[in-house]
Amino acid sequence: MNFLLIIIGLVLLIFGGNWLLKSAVALSLKLNISKVVIGMTVVSFATSAPELIVSINAALNGSSDLALGNVIGSNIANLGLVLGITLLLGAMEVSKGFYKLDWPVMMIASALLFLFLSNDNIITQFEGILLFSFLVIFLIYLLKTQKNEIPDEVSENETPLSASKTTLFFILGGLGLWGGSELLIKGATSLAQDFGVTERVIGVTIISIGTSIPELAASIIAVVKKEKAISLGNLIGSNIFNILAVLGITSIITPISLSDQRLLTSDIYWMLGISFIVLPLVFIPKKFNLTWKEGSLLLIGYCIFIYQTL
Numbered sequence: 328m329n330f331l332l333i334i335i336g337l338v339l340l341i342f343g344g345n346w347l348l349k350s351a352v353a354l355s356l357k358l359n360i361s362k363v364v365i366g367m368t369v370v371s372f373a374t375s376a377p378e379l380i381v382s383i384n385a386a387l388n389g390s391s392d393l394a395l396g397n398v399i400g401s402n403i404a405n406l407g408l409v410l411g412i413t414l415l416l417g418a419m420e421v422s423k424g425f426y427k428l429d430w431p432v433m434m435i436a437s438a439l440l441f442l443f444l445s446n447d448n449i450i451t452q453f454e455g456i457l458l459f460s461f462l463v464i465f466l467i468y469l470l471k472t473q474k475n476e477i478p479d480e481v482s483e484n485e486t487p488l489s490a491s492k493t494t495l496f497f498i499l500g501g502l503g504l505w506g507g508s509e510l511l512i513k514g515a516t517s518l519a520q521d522f523g524v525t526e527r528v529i530g531v532t533i534i535s536i537g538t539s540i541p542e543l544a545a546s547i548i549a550v551v552k553k554e555k556a557i558s559l560g561n562l563i564g565s566n567i568f569n570i571l572a573v574l575g576i577t578s579i580i581t582p583i584s585l586s587d588q589r590l591l592t593s594d595i596y597w598m599l600g601i602s603f604i605v606l607p608l609v610f611i612p613k614k615f616n617l618t619w620k621e622g623s624l625l626l627i628g629y630c631i632f633i634y635q636t637l
Contacts, residue, residue: 329521332514336507337537340377343503344541348373350496353488367429367469371564372572374541376500379573380508381538383580385530390516391583392590395444396530397538398573399594402437402566403531404539406601407629410562413546414622419559421615428472429563430606432465436570437602441595448585455578462571511537527587531594531636559617566602597632601625 351373355365378401385393413419439461443454450458488496515529542565549561577583585591608621 329514329518332510333518333533333537336509336511336514337540339503339507340381340511340537341507341540341544343500343505343507344374344377345500345544346496346503347376347500348541348545349488350493350500353493353496364469367560367564368466370545370561371568373500374545374561375565375568375573376504377508377538377541378569379576380504381511381534382573382577384508384512386577386581386583388512388516390512390526391585392526392587393512393515393530393534394577394583395574395585395590396527396587396594397534398569399590399598400531400535401539402569402598403594403601403629403632404535405542405562405566405569406605407625407632408536409539409543409546410559410605410617411622411624411626411629412543413550413562414617414625415619416547416550418619419550419617421559421609421617423615425559425563425609425615426606428469429560429567433563433566433602436461436567437599440570440574441599444585444591444595448591450574450578450583452579452582455575455582458571458575459579462567462575465567465571525587527590527594528636531590532633594636601628601632604628 348370351369352365355369360369378397381397382394385391385397436458439458440450443450443458511534515534516526518524518533519526519529542562545561574583608617608624609615
């Protein structure tokens with residue numbers, strides 16, 4: 328029964344995330360925003376929505392380890408699993424904005440999370456406000472620096488949706504995410520109790536992979552459509568949103584306390600390590616180019632993480 332709840336919950340999250348993504352991209356196309364900005368902001372926020380809803384729900388239900396494990400595990404999955412699989416499907420050129428802005432902001436956000444947790448094992452309301460404020464500053468800077476870019480032409484299969492369809496997808500997406508998170512949390516916590524597995528393990532494995540599926544779907548679609556800028560921008564942006572928006576907003580609503588120390592002694596180091604290693608991979612052996620070789624390395628690293636977690 329718990330497995331069924333988890334599966335139905337994940338299916339609702341995937342559909343909900345996809346519907347929200349459709350409405351978000353349709354809206355940004357109407358506003359003539361460039362694809363790089365769409366990838367780093369609109370798509371990232373839409374694909375981070377499952378993590379946000381699940382984390383808020385988990386924290387309010389007293390399952391803080393589930394909320395933290397979900398975000399930390401999702402950040403590891405985004406770069407190890409999603410980027411790894413995406414690179415196996417095709418090589419990816421990386422823009423200079425990656426090391427000038429995107430990657431440094433992701434590392435600063437990751438370092439802030441580590442600092443707040445290692446200080447007193449809790450993300451307080453004030454720390455949540457700091458995280459969210461950092462996100463707002465980042466977005467304002469991003470939009471200001473990118474506003475002079477010429478918006479990309481809309482391809483034939485990206486015909487803007489009507490206002491009514493955009494609204495409908497937005498509502499359906501929101502309902503799917505809410506219903507899916509309710510079932511997922513209920514099934515996951517019960518499953519953890521039944522098998523004597525900690526919430527942390529469920530959070531960094533089953534739930535984090537499940538909530539990373541929208542990122543995987545968005546990245547594969549971007550590769551198929553040869554829109555690699557959206558793909559990498561989406562993943563880096565999603566990791567930034569996961570920490571600054573998901574944990575920021577969640578801790579503003581209710582403080583997030585850490586119970587399972589392995590989140591701090593193991594999982595967060597994996598997150599920091601896999602986030603850091605993307606930078607040298609972008610420059611070695613060929614500058615600003617990621618291939619199946621780098622993808623294989625990331626996937627192997629992710630498999631090792633899952634193995635040692637279980």
